Amino acid sequence: xQSTTSRxxxxxxxxxxLACSAVPAFAGKTLDAVKQRGTLNCGVTNGVAGxxxxxxxxNWSGLDVDTCRAVAAAVLGDPKKVNxxxxxxxxxxxxxxxxxxxMLARNTTWTLSRDASLGLEFTxxxxxxxxxxxxxxxxxxxxxxxxxxxxxxxxxxxxxEKNVSDYFRAQNIKVKTVVFENFEASxxxxxxxxxxxxxxxxxxxxxxxxxxxxxxxxxxILPDLISKExxxxxxxxxxxxxxxxxxxxxxxxIEAEELGVTQAGVDAAKSGSQDPAVxxxxxxxxxxxxxxxxxxxxxxxxxxxxxxxxxxxxxxxxPKSVLQLPRGLNNLWNKGGLVYAxxxx
Amino acid sequence: xKGRGPxxxxxxxxxxxxxxxxxxxxxxxxxxxxxxxxxxxxxxSGFDFLLQPAGFEIGEGWLDFHAGxxxxxxFLAGLINTLRAAVPAxxxxxxxxxxxxxxxxxxxxxxRSICTWYVxxxxxxxxxVQLLMLYFALTQLLPDATEAVQLLPGVWLSKSxxxxxxxxxxxxxxxxxxxxxxxxxxxxxSGGAALTPEYLAIVFALGLYTAAxxxxxxxxxxxxxxxxxxxxxxAMGFGPAQQLRIVVLPQALRLIVPAVTNQVLALVKNSxxxxxxxxxxxxxxxxxxxxxxGRAFECIAVVMAVYLLLSLxxxxxxxxxxARVALRGWR
Numbered sequence: 001x002q003s004t005t006s007r008x009x010x011x012x013x014x015x016x017x018l019a020c021s022a023v024p025a026f027a028g029k030t031l032d033a034v035k036q037r038g039t040l041n042c043g044v045t046n047g048v049a050g051x052x053x054x055x056x057x058x059n060w061s062g063l064d065v066d067t068c069r070a071v072a073a074a075v076l077g078d079p080k081k082v083n084x085x086x087x088x089x090x091x092x093x094x095x096x097x098x099x100x101x102x103m104l105a106r107n108t109t110w111t112l113s114r115d116a117s118l119g120l121e122f123t124x125x126x127x128x129x130x131x132x133x134x135x136x137x138x139x140x141x142x143x144x145x146x147x148x149x150x151x152x153x154x155x156x157x158x159x160x161e162k163n164v165s166d167y168f169r170a171q172n173i174k175v176k177t178v179v180f181e182n183f184e185a186s187x188x189x190x191x192x193x194x195x196x197x198x199x200x201x202x203x204x205x206x207x208x209x210x211x212x213x214x215x216x217x218x219x220x221i222l223p224d225l226i227s228k229e230x231x232x233x234x235x236x237x238x239x240x241x242x243x244x245x246x247x248x249x250x251x252x253x254i255e256a257e258e259l260g261v262t263q264a265g266v267d268a269a270k271s272g273s274q275d276p277a278v279x280x281x282x283x284x285x286x287x288x289x290x291x292x293x294x295x296x297x298x299x300x301x302x303x304x305x306x307x308x309x310x311x312x313x314x315x316x317x318x319p320k321s322v323l324q325l326p327r328g329l330n331n332l333w334n335k336g337g338l339v340y341a342x343x344x345x
Numbered sequence: 346x347k348g349r350g351p352x353x354x355x356x357x358x359x360x361x362x363x364x365x366x367x368x369x370x371x372x373x374x375x376x377x378x379x380x381x382x383x384x385x386x387x388x389x390s391g392f393d394f395l396l397q398p399a400g401f402e403i404g405e406g407w408l409d410f411h412a413g414x415x416x417x418x419x420f421l422a423g424l425i426n427t428l429r430a431a432v433p434a435x436x437x438x439x440x441x442x443x444x445x446x447x448x449x450x451x452x453x454x455x456x457r458s459i460c461t462w463y464v465x466x467x468x469x470x471x472x473x474v475q476l477l478m479l480y481f482a483l484t485q486l487l488p489d490a491t492e493a494v495q496l497l498p499g500v501w502l503s504k505s506x507x508x509x510x511x512x513x514x515x516x517x518x519x520x521x522x523x524x525x526x527x528x529x530x531x532x533x534x535s536g537g538a539a540l541t542p543e544y545l546a547i548v549f550a551l552g553l554y555t556a557a558x559x560x561x562x563x564x565x566x567x568x569x570x571x572x573x574x575x576x577x578x579x580a581m582g583f584g585p586a587q588q589l590r591i592v593v594l595p596q597a598l599r600l601i602v603p604a605v606t607n608q609v610l611a612l613v614k615n616s617x618x619x620x621x622x623x624x625x626x627x628x629x630x631x632x633x634x635x636x637x638x639g640r641a642f643e644c645i646a647v648v649m650a651v652y653l654l655l656s657l658x659x660x661x662x663x664x665x666x667x668a669r670v671a672l673r674g675w676r
Contacts, residue, residue, distance in 0.1 A: 090632055094641055097388065118639040119388035139491070139532065149530040151490070151505060156620075156629060157636030165402045165412040177404050178543065180623040181632060189623065194484040194504050194542065196491075196532045237387045 030102050030235070030242035031293055034075055039083045042068035043101040046086035047184075049207030050317040050325075051107045051127075060084045063316040064105040067126055067233055070302040071103065071249045074294060079305035088183065089157040093118050096236060103246050104234040107201065109159045122232040123247040127317075128329035128338055130225030131163050132202035134209060137220050139196060144171075144224040151176045153195035155186045160200050163227040187212060201229050206323045245292050252299035254341035255281055256308035258332060263307035270300055281344050288344060299344065309339065379642065394638045395420075401633055403625045405541055416634055423630030424651055430547045430626060431613045437552025438612060439605070442559025443598075447589065449564045460560065467557035473618055475554055480546035480622040487542070490533035499526045501534045504542065511538035543624035547616065555612045562604045566597035599670045606663040610656050617652075627651060 034040050044052035044064050052062040069079035085101050096104045097119055107129070108114075110122040133152075135141050144167070154160050156179045168175050178195055180186035187208050190198035198205070202225060209216050233250070235243050256262075259278050261269045270282040279285035282303075283296030292298065306312055313330060317323045331337025383390045395417040403410045407429060408422040448460035467475070484504050488494055493503035499510040512521030527537035570593050578592040617628040628648060635644040 090636055093639060097386065113637075114639065117389040119383070119386035146531075149535050150532045153623075156633045161633065162400045162412075162637060165400065169412060177402050178541075178623050179401075179404060179625060179629065179633065181620040181629065185621065185623065189484060192481070192484045192504070193489045 028239070028241040028293060030239045031075065031245065034102055038076065039081045040068060040072040040076065040103070041083045041085055041101040042071070043085045043087045043092055043095055043104040043106055044068065045106050045183075046088055048107060048204050049211050050203060050321060050323045052084070052086075052105070054084075054086075061316065063127060063312060064107060064231075064233075066306040066312045066316065067105040067250060068103070070253060070306045071246060073301040073305035074249050074252075074289075074298040075245065077301060079301075088181075089155060090181070093120060093234075096120060096234060099236070102235070102242070107204070107231045108234060109229045110232045111159060119237050120234050121237050121243055122234050123243060124250050125230045125232045125338075126250050127203070127231040129201040129203050129229040129231060131160055131199060131227040131229055132205050132225050133222040134190070134198040134205045134219055135196065135222060137218050141220075141222065144222050144226065145173065147175055147197060148173045149175070150197050151178055151195045152197040152199055153178050153180065153186050153190040154199050155179070155183045156181050158200070159227065159229065164199055167226040203317060203323065203325055206325055210322045210324075241293050245294065248292060248342075248344075249298075249302055250309070251341045252281060252302055252344060253306070253309040253312060254332070254339055255344050256299070256303045257310040258334075258341055261303060261308060263303060263311055266300060266303045277344070383642065389639065390642060391640075392643050394634075394640055394643070399634065400637060403630065404623075405539070405544065405625065416638075419630050419634060420627065420647060420651075423625060423627040426624070426630075427613070427616050427626040427655075430544065430551065430619060430624065431616045434548045434551035434555070434616070435609050435612055437548070438555035438559050438608065441552065441556040442608075443563050445556060445560035446563025446567065449560060450567055452585070464557045464560050467554055468561075472550065472554050472615055473621060476546060476550040476618055476622060479550050480542060483542040483546055493529070493534050499537070501527055501529075503534065505533045506539045506541040506545065508534045508537050508539045541624075543619070543622045546622050547619040547624050547626075550618075551612050551615060554615075555608050558608050558611075559605060562601045562608065563597070565604075566601040567593055569600060570596045599667075602663060602667040602670065606660060606667075609663070610659055613655055613659065614652060 044060065044062075047053045048062070050062055052060055052064045054060050065082075065084065068082045068084065072082045073079040085095065087095050087101075087104075087106060092104055092106055092108065093114075095101050104120075105126075107127065108122075109129075110125065114120065115122055133144055133147070141147065147168075152164060152175055154164060154177060161177065161179060164175070164177060175197075178189065180189060187198060189195060191212055191214075198208070200208075202221065205221050209219050209221065213219050233246055235246050237243075255277075256266075259269075259275065259281065261273075261278060261281070266282065269278050270284050273279060273282075273284075276285065280288060282300040283289060283298070287296040289296045289298040307315070310332075313327065314320050317325045318327060327335075327337060329338045331339060333340040380390055396415050398413050399416045399419040400412050401419070402412050403419065403422050403426075406422050406426045408418070408425045410418060410422040445460045445463060448456050449464065451457045451460070487502060487504045490503045490505040493501045493505070493508075495501055501508040508527035510524045510526045513523060513525045514520065515522045525537050527534045527539070574592055574596065575588055578588040583591060616626055619626045620629040620632060623629075631644045631648045635641050638644070
């Protein structure tokens with residue numbers, strides 16, 4: 001656990017860096033810097049199962065981690081050339097503003113105020129989530145509307161904290177929030193029994209229940225989702241070329257799923273597919289990469305590195321993961337979900 | 346100032362003023378440049394957000410606050426919560442510290458060793474570690490809120506904290522008219538006054554930790570009283586307690602005011618560690634505001650200004666006190 005003082009120093013340092021760096025930002029600066037450095041600095045969470053968490057060997061995995069890897073594969077030709085920078089909720093935007101990271105892929109909700117006031121730009125939605133509640137089964141609660149008088153643990157500086165207050169105010173239900181600066185402290189307090197309710201995004205609740213609870217069956221996630229939480233990678237404003245790249249890599253992964261191109265089948269598809277859409281995506285006909293300032297194999301390498309969007313989902317948060325989350329809103333648009341690739345053409 | 350004529354004094358004042366002006370100009374230039382960079386990057390800046398609704402709740406405190414109220418009121422509630430923790434903690438630190446300081450010089454071996462061990466243990470473990478240990482102890486060991494234990498009628502103890510009956514003031518009255526009694530609800534105990542585990546942890550961690558430092562200062566103060574004073578007191582026929590109360594402490598305690606002031610200042614600033622256990626004090630509120638507005642520069646500036654003001658007030662107040670109690674001729 002990082003000390004408060006060092007965190008405060010870190011944010012001060014970020015401002016100092018911000019204050020001392022020169023203003024002009026021309027298009028392509030980030031891409032050049034990443035290529036010259038040879039690694040992509042990617043901001044991630046400091047440990048949320050399914051999205052980004054390191055294992056005991058220090059290998060990161062998760063949906064957000066795969067977004068970083070896909071971008072590194074497209075830009076640098078190697079998904080391993082990522083330097084994962086773990087950031088807490090309070091640090092994430094300052095780190096991006098100050099240039100410590102090239103992109104942020106950290107289950108961060110796209111909101112108007114963040115989009116318009118932080119000097120940052122959200123690229124494309126990679127996960128549709130909603131905020132939920134975790135409660136001990138023994139309380140026999142079946143709906144958020146029964147939580148009058150309950151104490152709710154959550155993390156400060158998140159949309160979650162504000163959503164809780166909005167939701168219960170609108171319902172005219174009085175609850176008490178206990179807000180921790182550190183995500184780990186907030187869920188530890190809940191599992192120790194300090195709070196009767198824990199709230200965060202539903203996907204994270206599933207991970208916590210499976211990983212942190214002594215007996216996962218003692219806890220239930222209430223069916224109420226009280227907010228929309230679209231997660232999207234974020235870049236700095238003012239570098240349109242880099243923004244476009246980080247926007248299109250996830251679209252390429254979604255397009256690959258729509259076209260049925262998998263990690264295992266991508267080589268065969270590249271050399272053998274007669275489908276013009278597949279040929280365009282994988283660079284065996286037109287060169288779409290050139291328009292992005294990359295080469296024509298950019299999308300091929302991204303899919304080869306992490307698989308298509310469906311595979312990324314399945315491996316990290318879906319049926320093949322500990323979270324076991326249903327595809328739901330994150331299914332393809334033509335299968336009942338909201339995920340829709342902009343045409344790669 | 347001795348040895349200098351009016352001309353030398355004038356020159357030294359001019360130099361001081363020039364230095365201050367230079368410093369202020371430097372700070373202003375840095376701030377202006379920072380704002381220019383922020384604007385150049387499309388980052389919103391300014392203090393206008395202080396008038397907008399905060400949108401988050403503050404879990405506990407004396408100032409009634411809800412999400413529809415503006416940010417400045419949230420900061421005020423945070424400041425009041427800082428004082429709500431720091432003042433009782435300072436009281437614990439001063440009383441316990443003085444007793445421990447005296448105890449470290451006690452003739453009785455057991456008393457002396459206990460006090461020495463206390464000081465060494467508390468002084469050498471980081472405050473954050475002690476705070477977290479205390480907090481986890483409270484939230485692990487106390488019974489769940491659904492199984493709260495009743496200590497006395499109307500006094501409940503659980504992981505939600507210590508709930509007590511509390512006087513309430515009816516609308517339009519100045520004086521409290523009745524008591525509000527804590528009651529058992531579906532999840533926990535509500536009503537009355539609640540001392541949450543977060544609050545108890547920060548008050549006791551700060552108080553117990555700072556007491557160790559105060560104890561050392563008190564001990565040094567007592568030891569600085571010339572041995573002749575003790576001999577004189579004994580010659581007057583005073584017993585050990587009387588020697589301490591009438592002769593030694595009045596001299597020792599005056600000496601230590603500046604050093605103890607530093608400890609109180611440190612205590613107030615250390616209260617910012619409370620964010621680690623979820624107690625909503627000034628820094629916690631500023632962090633939340635920072636995140637919901639993105640105005641990092643401004644929120645940190647507010648925090649710095651408030652702590653600076655608090656420190657200057659405390660230092661000023663104790664300096665006045667010190668000037669009054671200090672022994673003439675010792676200055």
